[in-house]
Amino acid sequence: MNGVDPAMARAEDVWYRSYPFWDAYFALVLVGTIAATAADGLPPGRQSAAIMLLVLLSLAYVRVGRKALRSREERRPGCKVYAAALVLMFVPATVLAPVTSMGLAALAPQVYMVYGAARGFVLMMVLFSGAIGSAMVASGAGVTLTLMMMLVGIVCSGLLATFIGRLSAQNRERARLIEELDRTRGELAELSREAGVLAERERLARDIHDTIAQGFTSIVMLAQAAEAEVGPNRHLDLVARTARENLAETRGLVAALAPPALAEGSLAEALRRLAADFALPVDMDVEGEQRPLGPAAEVVLLRVAQEALANVRKHAAATSVWMSLEFGRDAARLTVADDGRGFDPAAVASGFGLRGMRGRVEQAGGDLAVRSGEGEGAVVEVVLPCSA
Structure with missing residues (x-):
C-alpha cells in the first residue's frame, strides 16, 4: 500500500x-x-x-x-x-x-x-x-475608495466561501462513498464465504456419493450374488442388511449436503424457482411422471441448469429462454435453449463453464450435448440415468 x-x-x-x-x-x-x-x-x-x-x-x-x-x-x-x-x-x-x-x-x-x-x-x-x-x-x-475596498473584501470572501463549501461537499460525498464501499465489501465477503461453504458442501456430497455410497451398493450386489451361488447364509444376509443400512445413512448425508434449493422441494420446483428469478423470460416445461432421481443426480441437473442460464445471461444476448425437464423410464432429460446470438461449440469446448458441466455430467454417468451456431441460439441437453 x-x-x-x-x-x-x-x-x-x-x-x-x-x-x-x-x-x-x-x-x-x-x-x-x-x-x-x-x-x-x-x-x-x-x-x-x-x-x-x-x-x-x-x-x-x-x-x-x-x-x-x-x-x-x-x-x-x-x-x-x-x-x-x-x-x-x-x-x-x-x-x-x-x-x-x-x-x-x-x-x-x-x-x-x-x-x-x-x-x-x-x-x-x-x-x-x-x-x-x-x-x-x-x-x-473617500466614499468611493471605501466602497471599492468593501467590494473587494466581499468578492474575495465570497470566492473563499464557494471554494471551501465545495471542498466540504466533496468531503461529505467522499465519506459517504467510503462508507458505502466498506458496506459493499462486507456484503461481498459474506457472499463469497457462503458460496465457498456451498461449494464445499457440494464437493463433499459428490465425493461421498461417488465413493462410499457406490461402495455400499457394490457390497449389497456382491452379497446378493454370493447368496445366489451358495444359498441362504445368515452371514451374507447380515452383510447385505448392514450395507443397505449404511447406504441409506450415506444417501441421507448426501441429501443433507445438497443445495438449499433442493432441500426446499423437488427438482422440478427448484428449476421453476430458478426460472422465475432469472433476468429473462423462461418457459418451463415438465414432462413425464415426476419422481425423485436421487440427491446426486438432482444436484447435477440443478447445477447444469444454473450454469447454462448464467452463460445465457453473460454471453447470449437472448430475449427468451426455454427449459424442459423430462422424466423418462430409465433416464431424465434436461434441456436449456435460448434465442441468442449463438456460438461455435467447438471453439469454446475448452471453456471452464462447459468443461465443468461436462465433467459433472460424465461423473454421474450421463451425457451432455451442446448444439449452437452463429445467430441460431444455443441448446444444452443433459441425459442422466435415473439410477445415478
Whole structure:
C-alpha cells in the first residue's frame, strides 16, 4: 500500500486528518500578526491592548474554536461562543492596530469551515468592518475608495466561501462513498464465504456419493450374488442388511449436503424457482411422471441448469429462454435453449463453464450435448440415468 495504513485510509479521509495543519497555520499567522503589531510603532497603550486581544483570541480558539472546527455534528458545539469571541476581540484589535487585519488570512478559512457559506459570509463582513473602518480613518479615504475596498473584501470572501463549501461537499460525498464501499465489501465477503461453504458442501456430497455410497451398493450386489451361488447364509444376509443400512445413512448425508434449493422441494420446483428469478423470460416445461432421481443426480441437473442460464445471461444476448425437464423410464432429460446470438461449440469446448458441466455430467454417468451456431441460439441437453 506504499506505506499507507489501509485502515486509516478507509476510516478517515484527508480533510479530517488535515486539522493539525490548520492549527499550525493559525498559530503561525497569529504569531506573525502579533510580531507585526509589536513592530508597528503604535502608542504603547494601543499596541499592548491589541496584542492582548490577539492573545485572548488564541485562547478562545484553543478552548472553543478547535472543538467547533473538528465537530461533525450539524450544530457544532461552542460555535456561538466562538463567533462572539471573534467579534469582541478581533474587531477592536483591528481598530486599535490596523496591521492586525493580517489575522484574517487565518480566520477566513476557519469561519467558513465552522459556519458554512451563508453565516460565514455575514460574520466575515463583521470582521472586515474594523479593518476597513480603521483604514479609512488612517488614510482619509473617500466614499468611493471605501466602497471599492468593501467590494473587494466581499468578492474575495465570497470566492473563499464557494471554494471551501465545495471542498466540504466533496468531503461529505467522499465519506459517504467510503462508507458505502466498506458496506459493499462486507456484503461481498459474506457472499463469497457462503458460496465457498456451498461449494464445499457440494464437493463433499459428490465425493461421498461417488465413493462410499457406490461402495455400499457394490457390497449389497456382491452379497446378493454370493447368496445366489451358495444359498441362504445368515452371514451374507447380515452383510447385505448392514450395507443397505449404511447406504441409506450415506444417501441421507448426501441429501443433507445438497443445495438449499433442493432441500426446499423437488427438482422440478427448484428449476421453476430458478426460472422465475432469472433476468429473462423462461418457459418451463415438465414432462413425464415426476419422481425423485436421487440427491446426486438432482444436484447435477440443478447445477447444469444454473450454469447454462448464467452463460445465457453473460454471453447470449437472448430475449427468451426455454427449459424442459423430462422424466423418462430409465433416464431424465434436461434441456436449456435460448434465442441468442449463438456460438461455435467447438471453439469454446475448452471453456471452464462447459468443461465443468461436462465433467459433472460424465461423473454421474450421463451425457451432455451442446448444439449452437452463429445467430441460431444455443441448446444444452443433459441425459442422466435415473439410477445415478
